[in-house]
Amino acid sequence: MRLVFLLLSTSFLTGLFSCNSSVDSALVSLKTSTYEYTGEGRCDTTKHRGVSVSARYVQLVGESSATRSINDSLRAMVAWGILGWVDSAAVAQMPTARTDLNAGARLFSASYRQMGEEGRMFGGCWELEIVADTAFTSPTILTVRQETYVYSGGAHPNTQATFQSFSRRTGHALQLTEVISDTTALRGLVERAFRKQQDIKPGQNLEDAGYFLHEGQFFLPGTFGVGREGLIFLYNPYEIAAYAVGPIQVTVPYSELKKILRNDVL
CATH class of the missing domain: 3.90.640.20 (Heat-shock cognate protein, ATPase)
Structure with a gap:
């Protein structure tokens, strides 16, 4: 059973950004970035084995230092959305996975293979899907909500959501x-x-x-x-x-x- 996510087009996201602001934010635009794992061990729907990893997340358009900082943080959020389902020892051995989505997906695939080798596989493909969209915007704040759906065997899939708010002036992730x-x-x-x-x-x-x-x-x-x-x-x-x-x-x-x-x- 899959979690149904609302997938937004770039143009709609730009409009959402404007509508969520307390003042006119028409000059601010967003784009949608996507990722899909296509490496070794990807899901074979015929044999029902392998892994499927995909992500759809927003990025700000612009070249300011604050924009770059926010975009880096948003990509890192997606990366950690993958790594949250991977053994921490494996992540420590591949630190690039903290920012590289493909590296994180390979670790997720490796976990799948290890489970199979240990005879703990329940059958079927593992699936991990991430969608991140704006939840609130203002002239000073950007809040993003990221939702993760993951099935890695077991009785039911798991879902997890994370909010992160940023200062649009500095790009700092607010605690x-x-x-x-x-x-x-x-x-x-x-x-x-x-x-x-x-x-x-x-x-x-x-x-x-x-x-x-x-x-x-x-x-x-x-x-x-x-x-x-x-x-x-x-x-x-x-x-x-x-x-x-x-x-x-x-x-x-x-x-x-x-x-x-x-x-x-x-």
């Missing part, structure tokens, strides 16, 4: 502590939004409700993004709940973040 001054206070705000979305009463124990906590404490997810209405927080499958629950995405409105938001960044 949470650069956007928020008090992450402890933020955690309370995210938990409140989480409970409201999941229909969990304020006093109800989250673990009793089937959610995973860190030493009994609610925690912030591994990925966040700057959005139009507020900060977006995404819990991927298995991060705070069982696979069947799926991803959980909550938004904390800027109106609730006034006291802890670093306005100089946004």
Whole structure:
């Protein structure tokens, strides 16, 4: 069962960039880059073995240092989207895979072959598909959401999403502590939004409700993004709940973040 991604044309992406901005961003354009693994061990649909690796991601058009920095980071995000399903020891032996999509795909293919040699193969092709699109843009911020679908044997495929926000002035990838001054206070705000979305009463124990906590404490997810209405927080499958629950995405409105938001960044 495949995850259906929305594949956007370059012209539509350019329009999306403009529509998502709070002011006119017509002078900013995007292009779509694609990658497909065609090397040794690629999926043979007749024999049902091998691997399929593909990616579709956005790149900014321009030659400024900030644009180059953002584009390098976006390519690296795709590379790590592949390497997240490869043994870290193998990555350490091929450091070029951190930026070279083809090298990463070869490592993914090598993992497939190794599983087969060890007799742990369930049959069928392994598949890894990545799609990255803009989630929000403004004159100062670009946020990209990257989704990864992977099937590497087992009972079901896995999906994972990642947000990354960038300063359009510098090309710097923003960390949470650069956007928020008090992450402890933020955690309370995210938990409140989480409970409201999941229909969990304020006093109800989250673990009793089937959610995973860190030493009994609610925690912030591994990925966040700057959005139009507020900060977006995404819990991927298995991060705070069982696979069947799926991803959980909550938004904390800027109106609730006034006291802890670093306005100089946004």
